[in-house]
Amino acid sequence: MAAGVAAWLPFARAAAIGWMPVANLPMPVAPTEKNKRQDELIILNVSGRRFQTWRNTLDRYPDTLLGSSEKEFFFNEDTKEYFFDRDPDVFRSVLNFYRTGKLHYPRYECISSYDEELAFFGIVPEIIGDCCYEEYKDRKRENAERLMDDQEDNKDAKLPNMTFRETMWRAFENPHTSTMALVFYYVTGFFIAVSVLTNVVETVPCGSVPNMKEVPCGERYTVAFFCMDTACVMIFTVEYLMRLFAAPNRYRFMRSVMSIIDVVAILPYYIGLVMTDNEDVSGAFVTLRVFRVFRIFKFSRHSQGLRILGYTLKSCASELGFLLFSLTMAIIIFATVMFYAEKGSTSSKFTSIPASFWYTIVTMTTLGYGDMVPKTIAGKIFGSICSLSGVLVIALPVPVIVSNFSRIYHQNQRADKRRAQKKARLARIRLSKTGSSNAFLHSKRNGLFNEALELTGSTEDEKRLSKSTSLIESQHHHLLHCLEKTTNHEFVDEQYYQQSYLEAGLQNYPSQSPSLSSQDGVTGTCCTRRSKKQHHTPLPNASAPAHMQPLKHTHTHPQGLQELSTIHIQPLSTSRSSLNMRVEEPAPLNCQSSQITTAIISIPTPPVTTPEGDAHLPAAPTLQNVVKVSAL
Amino acid sequence: LSMVRHQPEGLDQLQAQTQFTRKELQSLYRGFKNECPSGLVDEETFKTIYSQFFPQGDATTYAHFLFNAFDMDRNGSIRFEDFVLGLSVLLRGSVTEKLRWAFNLYDINKDGYITKEEMLAIMTSIYDMMGRYTLPSVRDDSPFEHVEKFFQKMDRNRDGVVTIDEFIETCQRDENIMASMQLFENVI
Numbered sequence: 001m002a003a004g005v006a007a008w009l010p011f012a013r014a015a016a017i018g019w020m021p022v023a024n025l026p027m028p029v030a031p032t033e034k035n036k037r038q039d040e041l042i043i044l045n046v047s048g049r050r051f052q053t054w055r056n057t058l059d060r061y062p063d064t065l066l067g068s069s070e071k072e073f074f075f076n077e078d079t080k081e082y083f084f085d086r087d088p089d090v091f092r093s094v095l096n097f098y099r100t101g102k103l104h105y106p107r108y109e110c111i112s113s114y115d116e117e118l119a120f121f122g123i124v125p126e127i128i129g130d131c132c133y134e135e136y137k138d139r140k141r142e143n144a145e146r147l148m149d150d151q152e153d154n155k156d157a158k159l160p161n162m163t164f165r166e167t168m169w170r171a172f173e174n175p176h177t178s179t180m181a182l183v184f185y186y187v188t189g190f191f192i193a194v195s196v197l198t199n200v201v202e203t204v205p206c207g208s209v210p211n212m213k214e215v216p217c218g219e220r221y222t223v224a225f226f227c228m229d230t231a232c233v234m235i236f237t238v239e240y241l242m243r244l245f246a247a248p249n250r251y252r253f254m255r256s257v258m259s260i261i262d263v264v265a266i267l268p269y270y271i272g273l274v275m276t277d278n279e280d281v282s283g284a285f286v287t288l289r290v291f292r293v294f295r296i297f298k299f300s301r302h303s304q305g306l307r308i309l310g311y312t313l314k315s316c317a318s319e320l321g322f323l324l325f326s327l328t329m330a331i332i333i334f335a336t337v338m339f340y341a342e343k344g345s346t347s348s349k350f351t352s353i354p355a356s357f358w359y360t361i362v363t364m365t366t367l368g369y370g371d372m373v374p375k376t377i378a379g380k381i382f383g384s385i386c387s388l389s390g391v392l393v394i395a396l397p398v399p400v401i402v403s404n405f406s407r408i409y410h411q412n413q414r415a416d417k418r419r420a421q422k423k424a425r426l427a428r429i430r431l432s433k434t435g436s437s438n439a440f441l442h443s444k445r446n447g448l449f450n451e452a453l454e455l456t457g458s459t460e461d462e463k464r465l466s467k468s469t470s471l472i473e474s475q476h477h478h479l480l481h482c483l484e485k486t487t488n489h490e491f492v493d494e495q496y497y498q499q500s501y502l503e504a505g506l507q508n509y510p511s512q513s514p515s516l517s518s519q520d521g522v523t524g525t526c527c528t529r530r531s532k533k534q535h536h537t538p539l540p541n542a543s544a545p546a547h548m549q550p551l552k553h554t555h556t557h558p559q560g561l562q563e564l565s566t567i568h569i570q571p572l573s574t575s576r577s578s579l580n581m582r583v584e585e586p587a588p589l590n591c592q593s594s595q596i597t598t599a600i601i602s603i604p605t606p607p608v609t610t611p612e613g614d615a616h617l618p619a620a621p622t623l624q625n626v627v628k629v630s631a632l
Numbered sequence: 633l634s635m636v637r638h639q640p641e642g643l644d645q646l647q648a649q650t651q652f653t654r655k656e657l658q659s660l661y662r663g664f665k666n667e668c669p670s671g672l673v674d675e676e677t678f679k680t681i682y683s684q685f686f687p688q689g690d691a692t693t694y695a696h697f698l699f700n701a702f703d704m705d706r707n708g709s710i711r712f713e714d715f716v717l718g719l720s721v722l723l724r725g726s727v728t729e730k731l732r733w734a735f736n737l738y739d740i741n742k743d744g745y746i747t748k749e750e751m752l753a754i755m756t757s758i759y760d761m762m763g764r765y766t767l768p769s770v771r772d773d774s775p776f777e778h779v780e781k782f783f784q785k786m787d788r789n790r791d792g793v794v795t796i797d798e799f800i801e802t803c804q805r806d807e808n809i810m811a812s813m814q815l816f817e818n819v820i
Binding site: 013016017436493 | 812
């Protein structure tokens with residue numbers, strides 16, 4: 001429970017007096033505060049800086065170092081204070097956690113030193129308040145990435161167990177790993193450059209044959225260029241196939257952008273090989289050659305900056321789209337206006353609105369080629385308006401959009417992160433809620449166990465179990481118990497509730513069976529037999545998940561001996577304050593082994609209560625509290 | 633968030649008015665001030681705090697009635713004095729005073745009579761705190777039945793309302809209630 005709420009617990013308990021006149025049942029006994037002492041100040045000396053607080057403040061979280069008896073190890077007898085040889089700055093946050101119930105992460109603090117301090121004082125970082133949680137997670141992620149990078153650098157040293165395929169893939173991805181990879185990297189880079197260069201040089205007119213006009217080099221030295229092209233394409237094909245072979249996930253590799261670029265770069269060549277002699281499609285073939293320029297994109301494997309640019313453009317696509325849209329609007333407006341303005345003039349170049357688009361674009365981007373100029377006065381006026389507005393339309397939004405890029409981009413990232421964390425945050429809240437209610441149900445079973453133990457007088461186990469719940473928790477549970485008694489209903493787990501009502505709907509008198517088996521019990525048979533019997537009865541309780549409700553029924557032999565056994569108490573989701581607790585082991589007992597069972601009869605009917613009442617009353621009237629037969 | 637701030641009366645005056653010792657008052661105030669730095673608790677905050685003790689159900693209606701029981705001067709917020717006076721009655725008062733306090737809680741319109749409607753509202757709010765997952769399941773008429781039983785016990789002259797005297801008299805005769813009144817003696 002949160003520390004602040006714990007401060008109001010006495011108030012809530014006092015207010016429970018309002019239920020008392022309404023209740024029809026006796027209330028359970030309140031938990032006693034053993035050795036209740038007046039609140040005292042406690043001095044914590046952390047590397048010389050003295051912190052002081054009330055002892056009660058520290059006791060709020062009994063499963064941390066300061067809240068438990070672990071701090072006694074640090075008690076200095078001479079100075080009567082607790083000395084910790086730790087960082088006092090971080091300790092501030094730790095102590096504030098006890099005071100306010102919220103753990104904050106200071107921004108200037110190094111994440112790893114903070115984590116170390118938290119681990120020392122036994123505080124789980126997951127309970128960092130929402131105000132600082134994002135920052136903490138970001139820093140933690142950065143740190144983890146840094147560690148991973150470090151690890152990867154170390155990983156390059158020796159990995160003897162990698163297969164040939166994995167080695168190849170690693171060589172492709174990180175050219176710095178081996179000399180071979182580096183050579184391969186530079187060779188492919190060289191050939192990409194060569195290929196792009198040949199594409200460019202192909203079209204340069206180089207020299208003229210005497211009786212022919214100037215021809216581009218490509219047509220003059222066809223064979224040479226063809227050989228060059230073939231060589232490049234062969235290299236690229238081999239590279240692509242090798243990558244495909246080495247990829248750990250071939251399907252994913254084939255879908256990646258880089259592989260698509262590779263394919264598009266080499267495909268035209270093969271298509272050209274296939275249909276060299278077909279005249280009809282030679283035009284299309286020529287167009288295909290354009291795609292050879294895509295080879296230049298292969299450089300993005302070699303250039304980090306290109307990759308970042310591509311990624312940025314991709315992520316700011318919506319902003320760019322909006323810019324384009326507004327430009328289009330302006331272009332259409334001005335083109336229309338110019339067209340109608342210039343309609344009257346003779347030999348006007350503004351033959352149609354689409355034709356005016358060209359003028360508008362050239363004017364708005366302040367290019368001003370001058371191939372189309374307005375001649376009428378109206379046209380000139382609108383033309384000047386167009387160029388002025390062009391400056392505004394383009395020059396103004398671009399910086400705004402650029403800054404918006406980075407802002408919206410980071411914001412989106414943060415929103416995505418927050419959305420991803422929102423689920424986790426809601427889960428945490430729900431967890432703490434169910435944790436506290438589950439803690440109550442859990443302690444109820446413990447409580448029954450405790451009281452049963454009290455009868456046998458084994459106090460060590462009782463102490464062990466009761467230590468696990470702090471005084472505040474037990475007081476809170478007592479409060480909930482009082483509410484149960486007032487309304488005469490019991491809290492149950494959601495799962496159990498749904499199950500019991502699913503089954504109760506199928507049966508009319510589920511309680512007949514226990515009455516039968518209880519008859520057997522009265523005749524003095526061992527509890528184990530009866531409990532085994534009850535396991536097979538189609539009671540709602542019986543089919544509940546084993547860890548939820550072991551079938552419980554206290555039964556005392558006429559001699560007054562009580563048989564206990566190991567209850568498998570599995571802790572349900574722990575409350576927030578006990579996140580640090582390890583999973584409790586089932587408490588082993590040094591008693592005989594049979595089942596301890598308490599009657600929690602779901603639908604009480606007279607046939608049930610009477611035989612069991614008879615069984616119990618003569619045996620041990622003092623056990624009425626333990627039995628807790630909830631009979632209306 | 634209002635910037636209204638309230639400082640409580642002096643420690644001596646409170647000591648005179650309540651049954652708490654000086655140290656107890658100090659510790660109570662420290663806790664109170666920690667939670668409400670402004671010195672006042674409004675109804676929403678009160679409901680939030682009280683609901684945290686009952687995670688399975690809905691405690692807001694009962695918290696509303698409790699708030700009205702504590703807020704004696706009906707100004708919409710509980711000051712430390714109201715808080716501590718109420719606690720003094722509940723924890724250190726005589727049984728009669730506690731019963732009077734409970735009567736005051738049930739009597740929603742503070743007219744000196746508990747009617748069936750008022751009791752039904754209180755009962756429904758208590759059952760609301762149990763939530764959905766109970767055993768046996770809370771039926772719609774569970775509060776009503778409970779109210780009937782209550783009136784059968786308390787309403788001596790069968791006039792449909794419970795007066796303070798009937799209430800105190802009946803409670804004093806019931807052992808369970810008398811025992812449970814002493815339950816929270818040592819809370820502070």
